Amino acid sequence: MEKIEAKDVNFYYGSFHALKGISMEIPQNKVVAFIGPSGCGKSTFLRLFNRMNDLIPGARLEGEICIDGKNIYAPGIQVDELRKEVGMVFQRPNPFPKSIFDNVAYGLRVNGIKDKSFIAHRVEEALRGAALWEEVKDKLNASAYALSGGQQQRLCIARAMAVSPSVLLMDEPASALDPISTAKVEELICELRNEVTIVIVTHNMQQASRVSDKTAFFYMGEMVEYDDTKVIFTNPHKEATQNYITGRFG
Amino acid sequence: MVKFVESELAQLRHEVDQMWTLVYNQMEQAREAVLNLDRTIARQIIVRERRVDAFELKIDSDVEDFIALYTPVAVDLRFTLSMLKINSDLERIGDYADGIARFVRDCPVDALDQELIEKLEVKEMFAIVLRMLGDLQQALRDEDPVKATSVLSQDDQLDRINKASAGILAGYAAAHTDAIPFCLGFGGVFRKLERTGDHLTNIAEEIVFYIDAKVLKHNDSQQEDPARQA
Amino acid sequence: MSTPAYPKDFSMKKRRSQKVAFIVFRVLSLLIVLILFAILGFIIYKGAGVISWDFLSKAPSDGMTAGGIFPAIVGTLLLMLGSAIVAFPVGIMSGIYMNEYASRGWVVKFIRLMTNNLSGVPSIVFGLFGMALFVKYLGFGDSILAGSLTLGLLSLPLVIRTTEEALKDIPAGIREGSLALGATKLQTIWKVVLPMGMPRIITGLILSLGRVSGETAPILFTCAAYFFPQLPASIFDQCMALPYHLYVISTSGTDIEAQQPIAYGTALVLIVIVLVINLLAGVLRRHFENRLKMK
Numbered sequence: 001m002e003k004i005e006a007k008d009v010n011f012y013y014g015s016f017h018a019l020k021g022i023s024m025e026i027p028q029n030k031v032v033a034f035i036g037p038s039g040c041g042k043s044t045f046l047r048l049f050n051r052m053n054d055l056i057p058g059a060r061l062e063g064e065i066c067i068d069g070k071n072i073y074a075p076g077i078q079v080d081e082l083r084k085e086v087g088m089v090f091q092r093p094n095p096f097p098k099s100i101f102d103n104v105a106y107g108l109r110v111n112g113i114k115d116k117s118f119i120a121h122r123v124e125e126a127l128r129g130a131a132l133w134e135e136v137k138d139k140l141n142a143s144a145y146a147l148s149g150g151q152q153q154r155l156c157i158a159r160a161m162a163v164s165p166s167v168l169l170m171d172e173p174a175s176a177l178d179p180i181s182t183a184k185v186e187e188l189i190c191e192l193r194n195e196v197t198i199v200i201v202t203h204n205m206q207q208a209s210r211v212s213d214k215t216a217f218f219y220m221g222e223m224v225e226y227d228d229t230k231v232i233f234t235n236p237h238k239e240a241t242q243n244y245i246t247g248r249f250g
Numbered sequence: 251m252v253k254f255v256e257s258e259l260a261q262l263r264h265e266v267d268q269m270w271t272l273v274y275n276q277m278e279q280a281r282e283a284v285l286n287l288d289r290t291i292a293r294q295i296i297v298r299e300r301r302v303d304a305f306e307l308k309i310d311s312d313v314e315d316f317i318a319l320y321t322p323v324a325v326d327l328r329f330t331l332s333m334l335k336i337n338s339d340l341e342r343i344g345d346y347a348d349g350i351a352r353f354v355r356d357c358p359v360d361a362l363d364q365e366l367i368e369k370l371e372v373k374e375m376f377a378i379v380l381r382m383l384g385d386l387q388q389a390l391r392d393e394d395p396v397k398a399t400s401v402l403s404q405d406d407q408l409d410r411i412n413k414a415s416a417g418i419l420a421g422y423a424a425a426h427t428d429a430i431p432f433c434l435g436f437g438g439v440f441r442k443l444e445r446t447g448d449h450l451t452n453i454a455e456e457i458v459f460y461i462d463a464k465v466l467k468h469n470d471s472q473q474e475d476p477a478r479q480a
Numbered sequence: 481m482s483t484p485a486y487p488k489d490f491s492m493k494k495r496r497s498q499k500v501a502f503i504v505f506r507v508l509s510l511l512i513v514l515i516l517f518a519i520l521g522f523i524i525y526k527g528a529g530v531i532s533w534d535f536l537s538k539a540p541s542d543g544m545t546a547g548g549i550f551p552a553i554v555g556t557l558l559l560m561l562g563s564a565i566v567a568f569p570v571g572i573m574s575g576i577y578m579n580e581y582a583s584r585g586w587v588v589k590f591i592r593l594m595t596n597n598l599s600g601v602p603s604i605v606f607g608l609f610g611m612a613l614f615v616k617y618l619g620f621g622d623s624i625l626a627g628s629l630t631l632g633l634l635s636l637p638l639v640i641r642t643t644e645e646a647l648k649d650i651p652a653g654i655r656e657g658s659l660a661l662g663a664t665k666l667q668t669i670w671k672v673v674l675p676m677g678m679p680r681i682i683t684g685l686i687l688s689l690g691r692v693s694g695e696t697a698p699i700l701f702t703c704a705a706y707f708f709p710q711l712p713a714s715i716f717d718q719c720m721a722l723p724y725h726l727y728v729i730s731t732s733g734t735d736i737e738a739q740q741p742i743a744y745g746t747a748l749v750l751i752v753i754v755l756v757i758n759l760l761a762g763v764l765r766r767h768f769e770n771r772l773k774m775k
Contacts, residue, residue, distance in 0.1 A: 083661065090657060092653055097772040110663035143772075210320055
């Protein structure tokens with residue numbers, strides 16, 4: 001059984017048909033990249049995996065999305081429980097106006113964990129996992145806003161990983177960062193794949209090729225091609241994919 | 251470049267090194283086969299040539315993947331390109347070892363005239379080729395452009411021996427008319443070893459190009475690169 | 481083909497008109513400050529003379545031609561407190577509701593329209609309404625309770641609006657970040673959104689207090705006493721208030737001549753109270769902002 005399975009997913013914003021009949025399987029502990037031009041639906045699709053689109057009025061979903069074989073849109077699914085299992089990192093670093101420690105501990109606390117030593121332990125583990133511990137261990141009580149953009153984004157990754165999700169969604173996690181911070185985040189992605197299944201949306205094709213095992217190309221709400229990243233970037237089967245990754249688009 | 255790219259590069263380097271060892275062994279075996287006229291060894295070489303070819307294809311596709319996935323630049327790009335070229339040079343050298351082995355397998359005589367072998371400097375020629383091959387492998391491992399360039403001069407020796415061999419073999423054939431088919435085939439060994447030398451020169455240039463970004467090829471008069479000097 | 485010469489004088493003209501505009505803006509801004517200082521100076525000049533410890537701590541005496549304004553100060557402070565207790569919880573909660581829970585439905589549009597209308601209603605109408613509802617219908621009589629409720633109603637639109645505006649400016653990414661960690665909406669609001677909006681909410685609240693402290697009309701029919709020298713004993717008592725006291729002694733006093741300095745003194749005290757409150761707003765805002773930044 002695959003980690004994530006989308007079965008004939010159609011998604012509408014009001015009358016706009018944003019995703020058209022997408023089916024795909026994402027294997028456990030792999031990094032899967034979604035690429036495609038702006039407005040192709042890749043972010044929308046990503047945000048279906050943790051039901052972030054629930055917040056949008058007038059949105060409607062057809063089809064099924066299963067994680068570990070369970071339809072996450074079935075009635076009776078607790079959205080907050082789901083989101084504990086499916087973490088997310090956003091385009092812009094969005095730390096809370098709290099201390100570094102409290103940022104990472106936030107997810108644990110809102111999920112009802114009170115054991116202080118457990119929280120402290122988990123915070124350190126998550127910060128180490130995000131390769132941030134050495135940089136912040138002496139200023140855990142300093143504001144998260146005192147960190148650089150790249151550090152903030154790694155803090156957000158640590159924050160997401162602190163609640164031990166099994167899936168991590170990343171919505172253009174490096175698009176607001178400088179090249180060195182980007183490299184660090186990419187390295188992190190490669191290390192995190194041992195712990196979680198990662199789905200990453202990116203505008204940067206080189207990033208997709210560098211970090212992912214499989215790549216899906218989206219265009220106009222359809223998934224044009226989905227294959228091993230090596231195949232997509234050396235010998236794509238669809239002309240649209242070829243045109244997009246070679247920059248001959250439109 | 252980030253860590254995981256480093257590890258891809260190291261992997262590529264390791265593969266080329268393995269390919270190199272494989273080809274070196276083929277050439278070493280070819281020497282044994284020729285000097286002892288050993289048909290068993292020759293057959294082994296011919297069988298193993300298929301592995302060389304397969305390895306070449308694998309490295310080729312790995313280089314293609316690496317370029318496609320990691321879009322290397324600067325030193326990484328030069329490294330990748332030189333690996334690609336060294337790979338194809340090594341494959342050709344493997345072909346020559348295979349060709350020499352085929353001559354041994356189909357050799358019309360059962361024993362070699364040791365006096366002729368002495369005169370032709372066959373042993374020396376093999377020794378030079380193997381030394382060049384070994385030195386260059388070490389030069390790449392150590393990233394040592396000086397060692398790589400030092401190999402270049404030995405190619406002249408190979409040319410000289412090859413040139414001399416034609417006359418010697420012609421004289422020998424004139425004296426021993428029954429050995430004419432053998433002489434014709436044996437001449438091929440010299441030409442192959444000489445060509446091997448050419449490919450080794452190319453490899454030396456690739457190594458220098460990768461490390462120093464200095465293009466040695468077709469550039470005998472002015473080897474200075476204004477942008478960077480070793 | 482010759483290209484026409486670039487009109488040089490044009491850029492000169494551009495620069496000149498810019499200069500003129502700047503001068504006009506600057507003069508007008510300075511004028512406002514000047515007027516403000518003039519009013520302040522006038523009040524201080526006229527009222528500073530009567531300010532003394534007795535003036536601040538004693539009740540009026542001799543038919544309000546002598547003595548102090550202590551009961552009026554206490555009354556104003558009590559009314560401010562009362563209106564805050566009425567308006568803040570209701571206002572903040574409606575602000576949260578409108579921004580967080582139902583920000584796009586017609587219900588919210590309707591509520592927003594109504595609160596906007598409410599803020600345009602003249603304060604004397606609030607007074608009338610307060611009298612009808614709290615004083616008569618609910619039977620609170622002329623009392624601090626009725627006055628506080630009326631003033632609370634008056635400041636409600638401002639409180640709702642500032643809360644809404646404060647929350648609206650918090651980036652959506654912050655909310656999503658919290659929700660994506662498995663926090664519920666309430667947890668998100670309570671732990672992230674409200675603390676972030678706090679500096680601006682607090683500022684809005686305190687400014688609304690300042691406004692309440694100066695209102696006369698709403699308490700005219702609901703609370704304010706013409707003369708009530710002792711301090712109120714319960715929320716069902718009447719009380720004096722600074723603005724009303726000022727109005728009374730300037731318009732219907734027994735001895736206008738003797739009462740004029742007292743009127744200016746009262747005005748000065750009122751202005752100082754409002755000023756202090758506004759300063760407090762700034763200090764508190766900075767305090768909350770620092771707490772957000774440095775924990």
